[in-house]
Amino acid sequence: MSQDAYSEGDLRNTGMSLRHDREWDYELDRIIDEIEERDATKVGLQFPEGLKRRGPAVADDLRELCDDDVTFLLSGQPCYGACDLDTYLMRRTDVFVHFGHSPMKESDKIIYVPLFSNVDPYPIMEESLEELDDPDENPDVGLVTTAQHMNLFEDMCEWLEERGYEVHTRRGDDRLTHEGQVLGCNYASADIDADQVLYVGGGKFHPLGLAMEHPDKNVVIADPVNNVVTIADTEKFLKQRYGAVHRAMDADKWGVIFCTKIGQGRWEIAEKIIEENDNAYLITMDEVTPDRLRNFNMDAFVNTGCPRITTDDGPRFHKPMLTPGEYEIAVGNKPLEDLEFDTFHGTW
Amino acid sequence: MSQDAYSEGDLRNTGMSLRHDREWDYELDRIIDEIEERDATKVGLQFPEGLKRRGPAVADDLRELCDDDVTFLLSGQPCYGACDLDTYLMRRTDVFVHFGHSPMKESDKIIYVPLFSNVDPYPIMEESLEELDDPDENPDVGLVTTAQHMNLFEDMCEWLEERGYEVHTRRGDDRLTHEGQVLGCNYASADIDADQVLYVGGGKFHPLGLAMEHPDKNVVIADPVNNVVTIADTEKFLKQRYGAVHRAMDADKWGVIFCTKIGQGRWEIAEKIIEENDNAYLITMDEVTPDRLRNFNMDAFVNTGCPRITTDDGPRFHKPMLTPGEYEIAVGNKPLEDLEFDTFHGTW
Numbered sequence: 001m002s003q004d005a006y007s008e009g010d011l012r013n014t015g016m017s018l019r020h021d022r023e024w025d026y027e028l029d030r031i032i033d034e035i036e037e038r039d040a041t042k043v044g045l046q047f048p049e050g051l052k053r054r055g056p057a058v059a060d061d062l063r064e065l066c067d068d069d070v071t072f073l074l075s076g077q078p079c080y081g082a083c084d085l086d087t088y089l090m091r092r093t094d095v096f097v098h099f100g101h102s103p104m105k106e107s108d109k110i111i112y113v114p115l116f117s118n119v120d121p122y123p124i125m126e127e128s129l130e131e132l133d134d135p136d137e138n139p140d141v142g143l144v145t146t147a148q149h150m151n152l153f154e155d156m157c158e159w160l161e162e163r164g165y166e167v168h169t170r171r172g173d174d175r176l177t178h179e180g181q182v183l184g185c186n187y188a189s190a191d192i193d194a195d196q197v198l199y200v201g202g203g204k205f206h207p208l209g210l211a212m213e214h215p216d217k218n219v220v221i222a223d224p225v226n227n228v229v230t231i232a233d234t235e236k237f238l239k240q241r242y243g244a245v246h247r248a249m250d251a252d253k254w255g256v257i258f259c260t261k262i263g264q265g266r267w268e269i270a271e272k273i274i275e276e277n278d279n280a281y282l283i284t285m286d287e288v289t290p291d292r293l294r295n296f297n298m299d300a301f302v303n304t305g306c307p308r309i310t311t312d313d314g315p316r317f318h319k320p321m322l323t324p325g326e327y328e329i330a331v332g333n334k335p336l337e338d339l340e341f342d343t344f345h346g347t348w
Numbered sequence: 349m350s351q352d353a354y355s356e357g358d359l360r361n362t363g364m365s366l367r368h369d370r371e372w373d374y375e376l377d378r379i380i381d382e383i384e385e386r387d388a389t390k391v392g393l394q395f396p397e398g399l400k401r402r403g404p405a406v407a408d409d410l411r412e413l414c415d416d417d418v419t420f421l422l423s424g425q426p427c428y429g430a431c432d433l434d435t436y437l438m439r440r441t442d443v444f445v446h447f448g449h450s451p452m453k454e455s456d457k458i459i460y461v462p463l464f465s466n467v468d469p470y471p472i473m474e475e476s477l478e479e480l481d482d483p484d485e486n487p488d489v490g491l492v493t494t495a496q497h498m499n500l501f502e503d504m505c506e507w508l509e510e511r512g513y514e515v516h517t518r519r520g521d522d523r524l525t526h527e528g529q530v531l532g533c534n535y536a537s538a539d540i541d542a543d544q545v546l547y548v549g550g551g552k553f554h555p556l557g558l559a560m561e562h563p564d565k566n567v568v569i570a571d572p573v574n575n576v577v578t579i580a581d582t583e584k585f586l587k588q589r590y591g592a593v594h595r596a597m598d599a600d601k602w603g604v605i606f607c608t609k610i611g612q613g614r615w616e617i618a619e620k621i622i623e624e625n626d627n628a629y630l631i632t633m634d635e636v637t638p639d640r641l642r643n644f645n646m647d648a649f650v651n652t653g654c655p656r657i658t659t660d661d662g663p664r665f666h667k668p669m670l671t672p673g674e675y676e677i678a679v680g681n682k683p684l685e686d687l688e689f690d691t692f693h694g695t696w
Contacts, residue, residue, distance in 0.1 A: 044632075052643035056601065056629045071619070076605065076633030076640050088608050089632050253404065257424065260436050271419070281404045284392075284437050285424030287635075292424050297401035 018064075019057040024115040024148075026058050031097055032065050034111055040094035046075035046086050048100040051115070078287055081184060083263040083306065085110075102147045102177035104263045114147040121152060121200050121224040122159060128222035128229045132196055135164030142168045142197035142217070144182045144189050144210065149200055149224075153180050156200060168192035173345050175263075182206050184308045185344040187213040198222060199232075207232040209308070212341035241311060241326065241339060248320040248330040251300035254280040255293065259305025261286055263344070266304040269324045273302060277331070290317045302327040307342035367405040372463040372496075374406050379445055380413050382459055388442035394423035394434050396448040399463070426635055429532060431611040431654065433458075450495045450525035452611045462495040469500060469548050469572040470507060476570035476577045480544055483512030490516045490545035490565070492530045492537050492558065497548055497572075501528050504548060516540035521693050523611075530554050532656045533692040535561040546570060547580075555580040557656070560689035589659060589674065589687060596668040596678040599648035602628040603641065607653025609634055611692070614652040617672045621650060625679070638665050650675040655690035 020026055035043055043062070047055045052074075059072040073093060075086040082104035090096040090110060100115045132141055143157055157167045157180075169180045172188030180189055182199070187210045190197050196218040199207040202225030211219040211232035219232035254277060258270045274280045280302075285292055288309050293301060301321040303310040310323050323342035328334040368374055383391060391410070395403045400422075407420040421441060423434040430452035438444040438458060448463045480489055491505055505515045505528075517528045520536030528537055530547070535558045538545050544566040547555040550573030559567040559580035567580035602625060606618045622628045628650075633640055636657050641649060649669040651658040658671050671690035676682040 049643055053645035056645065059629060071622070072630065073606070074629055074631045074644075076631040076636075076644070078640060086632075088634070258421070274419070281407060282419065282421045283424040284421050284434075286436070288424075292426060295397055295400035296422075296424070297404065 018061045020061050021054055021057070023118055024051070025113075025118065026099065026115065027113045028058075028061060028065065031062060031095070031111060031113070034095050035062075035066060035070060038094055038109070041069050042071050042073065042093040042095075044073045044075060044086065044089040044093035044096040046077070046079055046084075046089065046096070046098045048079050048081075051100065052079075081306075083261045085262055087262065100147065102150075102181065114150060116151045117148040117202075117225070119224045121149060121156065121222065124222045124224045124227055124229060125156065125159065125198075125200060128198060128220050129163065131220045131229060131231060132165075132198065135166075138196070139164060139166040140168060140194035140196070141165045142170075142190050142192045142194045144169075144180050144187075144197060144199050144206075146182060146201045146206060147178075148202070150178045150181060153178065160198070166194075168194045175345060182210060183344075184209055185306065185342075187343065188345065190214055190217070196220065200224065202226065204230070204232065205308070205312070208234060208237055209341065209343075212237060213343055237311070238339075240315065242336070244314055244320045244322060245326050245330050245336070245339065248300040248322055248327075251298075251320070251330070252279055253297070253299045254327075255283045255296050255298035255301040256280050257288055257293075257301055257303045257305055258282055258284045259286065259288060259303070260284055261305065264305040266324070270304045273304075273324070273327065293321075294318055300330070307344065310342065367408050369402055369405070371466055372399070373461075373466065374447070374463065375461045376406075376409060376413065379410060379443070379459060379461070382443050383410075383414060383418060386442055386457070389417050390419050390421065390441040390443075392421050392423060392434065392437040392441035392444040394425070394427055394432075394437065394444070394446045396427050396429075399448065400427075429654075431609045433610055435610065448495065450498075450529065462498060464499045465496040465550075465573070467572045469497060469504065469570065472570045472572045472575055472577060473504065473507065473546075473548060476546060476568050477511065479568045479577060479579060480513075480546065486544070487512060487514040488516060488542035488544070489513045490518075490538050490540045490542045492517075492528050492535075492545060492547050492554075494530060494549045494554060495526075496550070498526045498529060501526070508546070514542075516542045523693060530558060531692075532557055533654060533690075535691065536693065538562055538565070544568065548572065550574060552578070552580065553656070553660070556582060556585055557689065557691075560585060560659075561691055585659070586687075588663065590684070592662055592668045592670060593674050593678050593684070593687065596648040596670055596675075599646075599668070599678070600627055601645070601647045602675075603631045603644050603646035603649040604628050605636055605641075605649055605651045605653055606630060606632045607634065607636060607651070608632055609653065612653040614672070618652045621652075621672070621675065641669075642666055648678070655692070658690065 055074045075089050077086045082101035096109055097111045099113045103112045160167045170189045170192050171179045175186045176189055182189055190210055198220050200222045202223055207219050207221045211234045221230045256270050256273050274282050300319050303321055304324055307323050310321050314321050325342055329336055403422045423437050425434045430449035444457055445459045447461045451460045508515045518537045518540050519527045523534045524537055530537055538558055546568050548570045550571055555567050555569045559582045569578045604618050604621050622630050636653055648667050651669055652672055655671050658669050662669050673690055677684055
């Protein structure tokens with residue numbers, strides 16, 4: 001955008017004529033600045049699955065704010081997390097915007113837009129206090145959230161402190177960008193000295209993982225999106241995992257999945273399994289889907305990639321799929337009591 | 349494999365103790381030679397979808413014939429054609445074997461094993477003569493086949509010539525490796541001076557494309573795999589295409605798919621569409637599947653990638669999906685009579 005065009009009609013902060021939805025902050029200003037600074041002509045946009053339908057309206061708004069010679073490309077690759085970074089599109093565009101997740105890979109041309117939510121979390125946090133211990137008896141509480149609410153994290157800490165709590169927070173490990181952040185595969189930010197943790201965020205995906213990883217802690221869910229307070233209950237989750245392990249105990253031929261996505265490669269674990277088991281075969285892929293595995297004539301699979309595909313999507317696969325730890329139990333190397341949640345640490 | 353181990357027990361040509369099936373020639377000798385020559389320790393194997401279940405047995409046989417330090421990795425990426433080359437696995441292995449298709453991309457470390465079929469084509473070719481014109485009246489016939497039967501192509505030509513036919517063959521264009529070869533997306537080898545073409549091979553996928561691309565020719569199918577002779581009939585295929593074009597005529601928002609696979613990028617076509625249509629949005633992806641498109645809120649799609657996904661899988665998508673030529677008809681730039689089969693020419 002030339003300076004002339006810019007001064008003629010800067011709609012950036014008016015909210016006028018813009019077609020994108022207002023539930024999330026797409027940070028159009030920041031994107032436009034970056035496009036102008038780099039004289040970008042090809043701009044890639046990657047949205048999480050649930051927001052892909054909003055992509056065209058966001059592209060429309062950006063087109064309005066840019067020179068005509070800028071082409072926007074929407075990533076059609078599946079996107080459920082930071083690991084799903086569309087590296088193909090990233091390499092072939094001047095500016096690449098990944099919405100909804102915090103950085104897994106840093107690069108000059110990638111803009112990470114966390115999509116901060118515009119929802120007010122305090123009414124539902126107020127309700128959630130009923131599920132936490134009385135601060136006079138047990139003031140220690142952990143606080144965690146997702147990328148969408150990170151902008152309010154310090155505010156939320158203060159809010160709890162004002163109500164008499166001693167809030168324990170932690171940045172976690174290298175995989176986590178922010179203090180108090182959780183990922184589907186990493187709950188190191190909840191390794192804190194409190195036996196109750198408040199999770200503020202939408203859905204049960206994260207708090208269930210948190211409760212599996214920290215079975216000794218009471219995980220209270222304050223969900224401002226669905227406006228509901230619940231306690232994370234891992235019983236169904238655990239039963240499903242025990243069931244998968246038991247069904248896999250008779251397996252002869254094992255497919256060992258090595259996921260080629262950024263942030264998911266655990267080569268040493270995969271290699272160790274195939275070295276020790278002559279009936280284990282290494283299979284490499286990016287998306288791990290039931291369709292792709294159906295054509296392999298295996299009795300069971302062990303997935304060294306994303307643990308949440310194994311545990312949450314497990315029942316959709318035609319054969320039992322286990323985490324590496326669960327595999328050790330199924331082949332008899334470890335006792336059933338050792339079953340634990342599979343997490344990822346460090347970066348790629 | 350050291351020379352010692354090699355001389356101790358070379359099972360390569362004995363057929364003893366080997367677990368792989370015998371319907372196809374996996375050319376294990378050639379693979380082993382290449383592994384030894386390169387001192388490879390990581391070997392990638394990629395099979396077409398229909399033969400993925402045979403992969404572990406082939407890997408077992410190769411393991412038996414190699415040093416212990418060689419690790420075999422099976423590609424779990426979908427594979428329906430030469431375009432589906434698993435470039436990730438290729439880049440990360442010392443030797444990469446792609447089974448079942450002829451080369452789309454040449455590289456030192458890729459071994460293309462065409463998987464020549466062991467089936468005898470002559471009995472079914474004998475039967476197919478009844479569907480060809482009497483050679484005394486019309487001796488001109490084209491002959492085409494797929495990678496699986498290329499090893500017999502010259503033999504089959506001679507066989508027809510011995511029966512009084514004048515056989516017309518052609519290498520086609522750069523996309524085709526062999527004289528007389530057809531691909532799902534390219535029938536240039538049938539651009540010959542004969543109004544009848546004999547296709548020898550399994551299934552109707554190729555001859556249907558051939559008949560669509562050459563509607564003036566009678567396409568006789570001699571299928572030695574299913575042991576049946578038929579005539580390619582494009583009526584159902586055409587009706588389905590006309591239906592898709594009609595349903596797309598009301599579309600407002602168009603998703604323009606740019607496929608990132610090797611050999612499928614038609615950037616100029618995609619770019620032209622979005623430049624001319626403000627309601628068209630560029631979407632990039634490798635696998636084009638119904639799941640991936642469902643989350644985009646579009647009224648119709650135009651696929652600049654593999655035409656066979658558009659035409660053969662079209663009905664599986666929730667919204668009409670057209671080829672670039674069909675799109676021009678749907679938006680009114682061309683008359684319905686211009687509908688023709690979409691093919692790919694040249695290499696990537």
